Amino acid sequence: MAGGIKELTVDLGERSYPILIGPGLLARVGSLFAERGFAVKSPILLITDASVEDLYAGTVEQSLRDKGYTVARAVVPSGETSKSLTVFDDMITACLEAGLDRRSTVIALGGGVVGDLAGFVAATYMRGVRFVQIPTTILAHDSSVGGKVAVNHRLAKNIIGAFYQPEFVMYDLDTLLTLPIREVKAGLSEVVKHGLIWNADFVAWCDDNVDKLLALDPEALGYALYEGCKVKAIVVSRDERENDLRAILNLGHTIGHALEAVAGYGELLHGEAIAIGMVGSARLAGKFGYDPSIEAVTEALFRKIGSPVRIPGHLDVDQIMAAMQHDKKFMEGQMVFVVPTAIGAVEIRHDVPTAWVREIVEGLREGN
Amino acid sequence: MAGGIKELTVDLGERSYPILIGPGLLARVGSLFAERGFAVKSPILLITDASVEDLYAGTVEQSLRDKGYTVARAVVPSGETSKSLTVFDDMITACLEAGLDRRSTVIALGGGVVGDLAGFVAATYMRGVRFVQIPTTILAHDSSVGGKVAVNHRLAKNIIGAFYQPEFVMYDLDTLLTLPIREVKAGLSEVVKHGLIWNADFVAWCDDNVDKLLALDPEALGYALYEGCKVKAIVVSRDERENDLRAILNLGHTIGHALEAVAGYGELLHGEAIAIGMVGSARLAGKFGYDPSIEAVTEALFRKIGSPVRIPGHLDVDQIMAAMQHDKKFMEGQMVFVVPTAIGAVEIRHDVPTAWVREIVEGLREGN
Structure with a gap:
């Protein structure tokens, strides 16, 4: 066209x-x-x-x-x-x-x-x-x-x-x-997510272009949306009904959905909740022995964008843990997490100890 | 097995x-x-x-x-x-x-x-x-x-x-x-429907075996359900999402659904409502010039089963007509009817005049 x-x-x-x-x-x-x-x-x-x-x-x-x-x-x-x-x-x-x-x-x-x-x-x-x-x-x-x-x-x-x-x-x-600036920032979290799961070059590009994106520069925005949609389209084309691959799109969503549910829908924007969730997933990567710089790069990028990277202090850890058990990704009695293995690559883990998740949730709460 | x-x-x-x-x-x-x-x-x-x-x-x-x-x-x-x-x-x-x-x-x-x-x-x-x-x-x-x-x-x-x-x-x-006898009778309406749309021999068999069916004779019932399911399975296999052929399964349902809606769900059993609807469709066949015996055979069989064949007198004709306009079968401004062309065969008509439908609904009301 x-x-x-x-x-x-x-x-x-x-x-x-x-x-x-x-x-x-x-x-x-x-x-x-x-x-x-x-x-x-x-x-x-x-x-x-x-x-x-x-x-x-x-x-x-x-x-x-x-x-x-x-x-x-x-x-x-x-x-x-x-x-x-x-x-x-x-x-x-x-x-x-x-x-x-x-x-x-x-x-x-x-x-x-x-x-x-x-x-x-x-x-x-x-x-x-x-x-x-x-x-x-x-x-x-x-x-x-x-x-x-x-x-x-x-x-x-x-x-x-x-x-x-x-x-x-x-x-x-x-x-x-x-768009209000808070929604711009929250929206960019999902754009960055598509980079984090699939395309390290695009993550680097986002890091270099945060200012342009926040200023809604049309060329930068058009490019970022195109690249974000492209990752989504590739993944969905290969696994429409989430039998396997598509689950990688849930990076940050296990914790993120629980935060939204406990905060009451509306307090945290979806993009904000999953930004915090992606920082949590990056910490999980560290627990599994992957490069500790994954967490540093992820958190620094979200801080640069201006997304929250910590869980609001008034949210209750037990409630957050309980909400995760109701998540669709909870399968056959086990929590399912998308864990980064590098910037631009992830794996799906069914063997995440609940204790690790609790420790990360506690550690990410403001004031800790 | x-x-x-x-x-x-x-x-x-x-x-x-x-x-x-x-x-x-x-x-x-x-x-x-x-x-x-x-x-x-x-x-x-x-x-x-x-x-x-x-x-x-x-x-x-x-x-x-x-x-x-x-x-x-x-x-x-x-x-x-x-x-x-x-x-x-x-x-x-x-x-x-x-x-x-x-x-x-x-x-x-x-x-x-x-x-x-x-x-x-x-x-x-x-x-x-x-x-x-x-x-x-x-x-x-x-x-x-x-x-x-x-x-x-x-x-x-x-x-x-x-x-x-x-x-x-x-x-x-x-x-x-x-099963209560009223539900047996209502259920047999859908069994007979599968004969009326597809299999004249099965209609004749039903007519010969009404007593056994009402007595829940296991052999007769097993045969009738097998034949009814067979018609359904053939039709669904050919057109799962009701693009064309599957619509023939709606024989009696345009009027039937409207009767259920106006009576309030529960007064008329579904099978009773569509039995009345099938008698209405058979009258429509007469209007289109098909063999008038279609109506006689249809009505006689439902009477033999003990299904209602008339619309309860307290139901309002205007309300019934209005309910039909909300039916899913109402497409692009026109009513869609399944009309018998013989016993065991039907066609889908998009050209049914509203006046004919009203006349039939009025004619089928008890007391008329």
């Missing part, structure tokens, strides 16, 4: 789909729908959140209407609390009220929360309708690619969900310019 | 699975799990309802424990009201509390309600765990085969769901002997 737009493919046979990254894409949604043969007669539901609605929903809807599509809008509160069965139920009501049929499309316009929620709506409404991801945060470069959709349960995050691939992912870089 | 056990295969490539039909199967669940390599370390959740629990849950659990499996039990109220997001949420809690992991299995022990609910739990808990169907009603010979799982929304039945195939379906004929 023209106009500085990069394109990647998630290769999944007949369910393959493109990721488009570039400026000015929101106004082209209608054309993309028409080019790809989306049914004009079947209504579309645009799901977005209160923060994104005013900024971008109008542009997307106008672009669709210009091509003859009917589109309704459903707005959820901003934040992780919208990934609940209650809000999910409201979205199904919205689908019914908008008259969505089996050939309809659900569009997610927003961050990871909106993408995960809207994706689960698309996966389950009438047993599955078309789904399009329009991420508007840096963090969502991760969640919008790969088809993992889910809502939370009060006892565990992302525990109710599906593998459900979108028709395409459309990343308009212009939408990132309005 | 030995011991009067019939076996059928639902042919879906690597997702193919067997349907076992015969006496004495409940006590063999543990052996089947072991033979098929189900992980012993991963806990199992048995979902059943209040009517079935006392009769059969103990046998199934003992059989599993004898082979070293850990099994927890979750009991839902009997009836369609358990197919709600609220009860679904409770089942996810039960999965978490029982410590189910990604290699765990959810077993549905009960009728269609339990199967649909438990199947949606299996499809979505941790984005999908193993699923086994142990139907205990005649009606469930339909819902337990083919992988359609779902819960209801207050505005529409089965609107939240997935296509999710079980590992196997196990039909212990002994469990049918305790």
Whole structure:
């Protein structure tokens, strides 16, 4: 495509789909729908959140209407609390009220929360309708690619969900310019994660370009998102349903999810929680005898970005440990951890002693 | 398999699975799990309802424990009201509390309600765990085969769901002997449906053997369930995700689902609602100029079984018509009906005038 737009493919046979990254894409949604043969007669539901609605929903809807599509809008509160069965139920009501049929499309316009929620709506409404991801945060470069959709349960995050691939992912870089700096930093954690698991050169590039990334320099940001999405697309193409390889994408997530659950969704941003989790995983690498500089490099990079690297002191260690037992990665009675073996490489370990994890969690708490 | 056990295969490539039909199967669940390599370390959740629990849950659990499996039990109220997001949420809690992991299995022990609910739990808990169907009603010979799982929304039945195939379906004929006669009759409606859409000889056989079927004669019942499941398995094998052919299984369901929704789930049994719906579809066949004897044969057979063939007089026609517009089969602004063209053959019509449907609904109301 023209106009500085990069394109990647998630290769999944007949369910393959493109990721488009570039400026000015929101106004082209209608054309993309028409080019790809989306049914004009079947209504579309645009799901977005209160923060994104005013900024971008109008542009997307106008672009669709210009091509003859009917589109309704459903707005959820901003934040992780919208990934609940209650809000999910409201979205199904919205689908019914908008008259969505089996050939309809659900569009997610927003961050990871909106993408995960809207994706689960698309996966389950009438047993599955078309789904399009329009991420508007840096963090969502991760969640919008790969088809993992889910809502939370009060006892565990992302525990109710599906593998459900979108028709395409459309990343308009212009939408990132309005992000609060805290979300920029949190989003960069997932970008860096893709480097840490797969690509040491990209980690070095991130380290050299932190200033540009924090300043939302379009060229640097476009490159970083492209590289991050590329790692994600490669991994997902090889193991869509997380039978083995895909689990490496969970670097930092065992501890990170537990922190989010115990803090109550919302206090820690997802990117912040997994940044702390990645520091924890790097310490685990040291325990297993890998190069101690892994921890130093990981922590220094997150400090440079301005991500938290310590667990808030008021969170209870027992609660954090208990929350990990409810994690999906807990299998056949054992904790599963992604452990770095070097910068840019990881392994999946099923033999992590609980005592080590507790020691690391205690050691990472602020004040220790 | 030995011991009067019939076996059928639902042919879906690597997702193919067997349907076992015969006496004495409940006590063999543990052996089947072991033979098929189900992980012993991963806990199992048995979902059943209040009517079935006392009769059969103990046998199934003992059989599993004898082979070293850990099994927890979750009991839902009997009836369609358990197919709600609220009860679904409770089942996810039960999965978490029982410590189910990604290699765990959810077993549905009960009728269609339990199967649909438990199947949606299996499809979505941790984005999908193993699923086994142990139907205990005649009606469930339909819902337990083919992988359609779902819960209801207050505005529409089965609107939240997935296509999710079980590992196997196990039909212990002994469990049918305790069925209330009203459920036997309602269940036979779906058996007859499979004849009406695909196999005229089987319709004639049903007509000749109504007395034996109502008396739960084991040989007649085993044959009828085998033939009914066979039609279902053939259709699902050819079109798993209902792109075209599979829709023929919805004979009687457009009107039937609307009747259930308007009556409030529970007043009419599903089999009763679709029996009335099939009579309605047969009238539609007459409107399209097909042999008027289709209606006479259909109605006479359902009368012989003792199924209702008229819409309860207190149900409102406008509400029934409105409910049909929310049906999943309503596509791109048009109602979709399965219309018989002969006994044992149907076609899918997108050109049914709303006025005809209204006339038929009005004509079928008791008192008209």
